[in-house]
Amino acid sequence: MPLFYQPQIQQGISFLDLEESRHAIQVLRLREGDSIQIVDGEGILYSARITKADAKKCLFEIIERKVIERRKCLVHIAIAPTKNIDRTEWFVEKAVEIGVEKITFFQCQHSERKVINLERIQKVAVSAMKQSGQAWLPSIEGLVDFNTVLTAKEKEKFIAHVDSNNPLHLKDAYTKNSEYVVLIGPEGDFSQQELEQAQQNSFKKVSLGANRLRTETAALAACHILALQ
Template sequence: MTTNFYAPPSAFRGQRVVLPDDEARHVCSVLRAEAGDEIMVVDGEGVWSRVRIDHAAPEQVVGTVKERRTDVGEPDVSVTVGMGMLTKRDRFETFVEKAVELGVARIAPLSTRHTEQASVRADRLRRIMIAAVKQCRRSRVPALAGPKSLDELLAGTTAERRFICHGESDAVPLGPALEDIDGEEVLLLVGPEGGFAPVEVERAQAAGCIPVHLGARRLRAETAGIAALTRVLL
């Protein structure tokens, strides 16, 4: 059993679960599971189940929940990342995959002064996120917000600790700035390819964000996002 399977809450009725079609195919064709085998199933909303397979066919896999646990594989800290949308979609997708693996709770694609990309492919990102959740053995699929401006994100956040990645001289190193974070809600802002404009950093600071930098090398936007999440979550 090297990966978890995914079934949304609606696939469960009492102790009975009917896997979605693509998961059923995977159980049968890749895993070659049979009735009596056990698999781990997450519902993407925090519930992890150990499931005994009762019936296994590529068109339908039905099982019985033998054990339920909550928030398996989830971190103590709840991190929302506001990430500038990137011109190259594959780089944003790499970021999203890694962010899920690292344990992010919510991803908000940001439209900023220097953003040249106007949209994300939400369906595609959602598939990437579910695959990452299964692979890394989390039990929650992070929330994916619709693209929003920095002001909208700042107006809607309740995070106790707020950071904006910004490579300028008034920024402090992220590592030391993270001390004492434990069980808190964190907001992390990462700019697009061109970084944040000075006026954006000022507005974020006015909203309680601490400008932080990520060392001597200028990281690509998605690398900065991955590195910052690594420091917050690992």
């Protein structure tokens, strides 16, 4: 059954937005009376029925409401966006499939990319959420500066950095069912000053394995390590 995304159903919204309406009526050719599923991105999966097959504003009525519990851990990835934005969008798609609660884009000293199209990236996340059959949409924020990500409130804080003197792997560094933030640097890595600042703010340096990983691969590896608990 086709799955749509429509936020704020609990606040009274009873129609699909323009893009989802168009997809339902023009692309999928759904009609009045057809059954659909809708997620609100906040943990509710609705079974619904189309009551007005309008390609601009498709109305529906709710048949059933199912609460989907969030998983027990909370993963926040803070990442410097890649020079080639496709790589960042790819990361967002894959991270949402694998599992992530929050993504923050930040700028730092060696960042090569100074702008991102947050709206476009959020669409990638919505699409991946639907594709992977999930009811929770991760929050995606940015660009913020490096000092802002240092104020992250998660209980366990990590910064991905290969330090041959201290090769603590993320898989051995976290405790289960907790809240985590992992900082992933740009192609040119963090500066020495940023690494020190992070450590002063209780971020632990962690490795993600023996191979040298691209920024977006490192970020996905971190998500997956924390998803495997």
